Amino acid sequence: MIQVIAKSKIKEGCLEEYKKVAFELIDETRKEEGVISYQLYQDIQNELIMTIIEVWKDEKALLEHSNTPHYKKLVPKFNQLREFVEVNAYRCVK
Amino acid sequence: MIQVIAKSKIKEGCLEEYKKVAFELIDETRKEEGVISYQLYQDIQNELIMTIIEVWKDEKALLEHSNTPHYKKLVPKFNQLREFVEVNAYRCVK
Numbered sequence: 001m002i003q004v005i006a007k008s009k010i011k012e013g014c015l016e017e018y019k020k021v022a023f024e025l026i027d028e029t030r031k032e033e034g035v036i037s038y039q040l041y042q043d044i045q046n047e048l049i050m051t052i053i054e055v056w057k058d059e060k061a062l063l064e065h066s067n068t069p070h071y072k073k074l075v076p077k078f079n080q081l082r083e084f085v086e087v088n089a090y091r092c093v094k
Numbered sequence: 095m096i097q098v099i100a101k102s103k104i105k106e107g108c109l110e111e112y113k114k115v116a117f118e119l120i121d122e123t124r125k126e127e128g129v130i131s132y133q134l135y136q137d138i139q140n141e142l143i144m145t146i147i148e149v150w151k152d153e154k155a156l157l158e159h160s161n162t163p164h165y166k167k168l169v170p171k172f173n174q175l176r177e178f179v180e181v182n183a184y185r186c187v188k
Contacts (some may be wrong), residue, residue: 003135005099005145007182017185026188041097041184044153051099051184053147059138062171088101090145093113094120 001036002062004054007086011048016082019052021077026052028070034061062089095130096156098148101180105142108175112144115171120146122164128155156183 010018023042029038036055043049056062065071078085104112116134123132137143150156152182159165172179 002138003147005101005147007099023188040187044096044183044185044188049182050187051182053097053099088143088145089138091138093134093136093144094117 001092002056002059003090003092004056005051005064005088005090006054008053008078008082009047009049009084010082015048015050017024018078018081021074021081022050022052025070025074025078028068028074029054029084031066032061032068034064039082059089095186096150096153097184097186098150098156099145099180099182099184101143101145101149102172102176103142103178104144104176109142110143112172112175115168115175116144118148119164119172120180121146122162122168123159126155126159126162128152130157153183 001051008018026038026040029035036057038052038054040054041051043051056065102112113134120132120134123129128151130151132146132148135145135147137145150159
């Protein structure tokens with residue numbers, strides 16, 4: 001199992017547009033065969049920090065995700081709406 | 095429910111010691127009344143990035159965690175073994 005944390009800092013004034021794009025990406029991604037969970041979180045102290053926490057069956061499923069039409073269509077839109085994104089893929093140790 | 099992501103970059107040569115301290119903190123934390131899950135992850139591309147992903151019943155449980163004897167004993171040890179830590183507390187949006 002692979003856990004991905006994708007932490008974004010949204011540009012001022014772009015939060016609602018970001019959520020719209022994120023909701024579409026979430027709906028489409030949750031239909032994928034290899035996804036276990038795919039959820040959007042908001043920092044409780046800074047509403048502009050939005051993080052998607054993803055759980056995938058394996059690295060192959062994660063790779064396939066990045067080749068889907070919805071990923072290719074929506075992630076570029078994300079990049080116009082955020083200052084930065086930090087993405088880490090993890091394995092559970094304990 | 096509150097989800098916390100605590101991402102650490104471990105100093106060179108300190109990984110095994112960090113894991114030892116982390117395992118003790120995990121064992122003790124999992125006994126707490128307000129914890130839902132508390133797991134240690136390692137970045138699949140950089141072994142020195144270690145992240146604890148925590149799920150708490152509410153903010154009160156998270157606050158109580160930081161006042162426990164094991165937190166007060168072990169987290170200062172963490173700080174000697176890592177270059178930085180980034181902690182975000184989140185609520186689920188979707």
